Amino acid sequence: MNHIVFCLDDNYASLLGVAINSLLKNSSAKFCFWIMHNNLSIDNQNKIQKIAAKSKSMIFFIPVDEKTELLEFKKPKIWANKVCYYRLLAPLLVPQYAKAQNISIDKILFMDCDILVLRDIAPIFDIDLKDKTLAAVVSPLHEEERAHIPELNISPDHKFFYAGLMLIDCNKWKNRKIYEQAVKIDIEHPEGLKWADMDMLNIIFQNDYISLPPKYSIWPGLNFKPYLYEFDNVMDGYNGIATVEDVKEAFLKPVVYQLAGGAKPWRECATFETVRLWFKYSMFTPYMSDGIKYLLAAAKKYFVNGKMK
Numbered sequence: 001m002n003h004i005v006f007c008l009d010d011n012y013a014s015l016l017g018v019a020i021n022s023l024l025k026n027s028s029a030k031f032c033f034w035i036m037h038n039n040l041s042i043d044n045q046n047k048i049q050k051i052a053a054k055s056k057s058m059i060f061f062i063p064v065d066e067k068t069e070l071l072e073f074k075k076p077k078i079w080a081n082k083v084c085y086y087r088l089l090a091p092l093l094v095p096q097y098a099k100a101q102n103i104s105i106d107k108i109l110f111m112d113c114d115i116l117v118l119r120d121i122a123p124i125f126d127i128d129l130k131d132k133t134l135a136a137v138v139s140p141l142h143e144e145e146r147a148h149i150p151e152l153n154i155s156p157d158h159k160f161f162y163a164g165l166m167l168i169d170c171n172k173w174k175n176r177k178i179y180e181q182a183v184k185i186d187i188e189h190p191e192g193l194k195w196a197d198m199d200m201l202n203i204i205f206q207n208d209y210i211s212l213p214p215k216y217s218i219w220p221g222l223n224f225k226p227y228l229y230e231f232d233n234v235m236d237g238y239n240g241i242a243t244v245e246d247v248k249e250a251f252l253k254p255v256v257y258q259l260a261g262g263a264k265p266w267r268e269c270a271t272f273e274t275v276r277l278w279f280k281y282s283m284f285t286p287y288m289s290d291g292i293k294y295l296l297a298a299a300k301k302y303f304v305n306g307k308m309k
Contacts, residue, residue, distance in 0.1 A: 018053050026118060036062045072186065074190075091174065120255075139160050182201070214252065218256070
């Protein structure tokens, strides 16, 4: 059984539903989904359960009470709540919940909700972590990141990784006290860290993780013209951190689209192809009306209003 963890509040329910649907459409493997949430409505839980049930996948909802959990962490600088910290707790909490269901978990795949899975994700579970605690994808570098990373005082040799997809050894996470290390880092930065959990994890795992090919989490936000998605723009972001061959594979045959920031289907700078794909995987789900709405808005913006010019 392949165990996948998502974390969210009610605002990201449609993203989660479409993400799970895209994942299941492109794999015949067996999955168990663990959904850590902050006040996810019963209506949305039922909708997501319905999507998972089509493939007979197992799904469990784990409520996180922020009044009793994650009290050690201050509110993130740029996000509205502490959901971003749930991934720090997941390798500890999910195995506990699983044990109550007579399920044993050694390894989890954490994924952000703002993704589309375009090919079979199951092979990622066969990756040998060896003596490492996690595997992740090196983040493409844009101006904002190039300016921010030196502020963390981490090794210049370290390749900054994206925390939106991580294959994690739960036992090593627990034994290495990763959660406790993150708490300590948060205390040491009273002004707050720009990217909160992602900054903490990169500080902890400097040159100490397995680098996954970019196909497992490529960011289609690397573009200068929102109606296009061009290889040169993508290669520019990965220049020096991934081979041309790996980036070409990610561009032509991506496994995971990471729709972080402006790449979300309702955002002004989302590519038309991103919106079209999100619509495709929203079809015949309870969130199809959202997919139609975003697609019509994008079509009007890029074609009717002449932005293709």
